[in-house]
Amino acid sequence: GQNIDQPTEMTATEGAIVQINCTYQTSGFNGLFWYQQHAGEAPTFLSYNVLDGLEEKGRFSSFLSRSKGYSYLLLKELQMKDSASYLCAVRDRGSNYQLIWGAGTKLIIKP
Amino acid sequence: DAMVIQNPRYQVTQFGKPVTLSCSQTLNHNVMYWYQQKSSQAPKLLFHYYDKDFNNEADTPDNFQSRRPNTSFCFLDIRSPGLGDAAMYLCATSPRGGATGDEQFFGPGTRLTVL
Numbered sequence: 184g185q186n187i188d189q190p191t192e193m194t195a196t197e198g199a200i201v202q203i204n205c206t207y208q209t210s211g212f213n214g215l216f217w218y219q220q221h222a223g224e225a226p227t228f229l230s231y232n233v234l235d236g237l238e239e240k241g242r243f244s245s246f247l248s249r250s251k252g253y254s255y256l257l258l259k260e261l262q263m264k265d266s267a268s269y270l271c272a273v274r275d276r277g278s279n280y281q282l283i284w285g286a287g288t289k290l291i292i293k294p
Numbered sequence: 295d296a297m298v299i300q301n302p303r304y305q306v307t308q309f310g311k312p313v314t315l316s317c318s319q320t321l322n323h324n325v326m327y328w329y330q331q332k333s334s335q336a337p338k339l340l341f342h343y344y345d346k347d348f349n350n351e352a353d354t355p356d357n358f359q360s361r362r363p364n365t366s367f368c369f370l371d372i373r374s375p376g377l378g379d380a381a382m383y384l385c386a387t388s389p390r391g392g393a394t395g396d397e398q399f400f401g402p403g404t405r406l407t408v409l
Contacts, residue, residue: 187336213393225384225400226337233395270336279349280392284336 187285194291203256211276218270266292298401306407315370317385325391326368329384
């Protein structure tokens with residue numbers, strides 16, 4: 184079956200580094216997206232991985248291992264505004280290339 | 295600025311009273327999506343369009359209908375809202391969708407309350 188797993192909630196300290204993990208099981212992996220969603224707002228795109236390895240974009244980096252069905256989002260130099268939910272979504276050939284979404288990881292930043 | 299616009303942002307309806315949510319885009323994207331998202335849950339895809347080609351997810355209830363009269367506009371009709379339909383409804387667009395690396399651009403969402 185198709186499944187996306189992320190931790191429900193994480194807490195980190197302002198200025199620190201946090202890694203949010205995502206594991207997936209799909210019938211036809213075709214790319215992985217990370218989105219940020221502040222409470223009551225729409226998701227906004229953070230990163231896209233289709234090949235193994237690390238994609239870096241400023242304070243945010245995303246890693247993919249297709250053989251392990253695993254990705255992580257790394258946030259550096261945490262700021263209070265990074266408090267949000269982070270959603271992992273996998274594009275799946277078996278679902279006509281539509282996104283299979285995780286429920287998101289709520290990240291709480293403390294001063 | 296090019297964007298995805300949803301109206302209204304907040305909608306209150308009564309149990310069983312039809313309601314229509316609207317979405318418009320100035321991005322000229324080919325693909326449009328409607329998602330339902332309940333609190334602390336993953337977005338659930340209801341419908342998507344490749345241009346005028348309508349695609350209905352297998353588990354989308356018949357109570358939900360959609361229209362896309364032109365490239366810019368898309369509507370979600372809920373014929374007889376139940377209490378379980380209270381949620382955030384998100385409209386998204388994508389340039390090409392499918393197997394491309396195109397991201398989805400989301401509107402601000404409409405929060406539907408059913409009394």
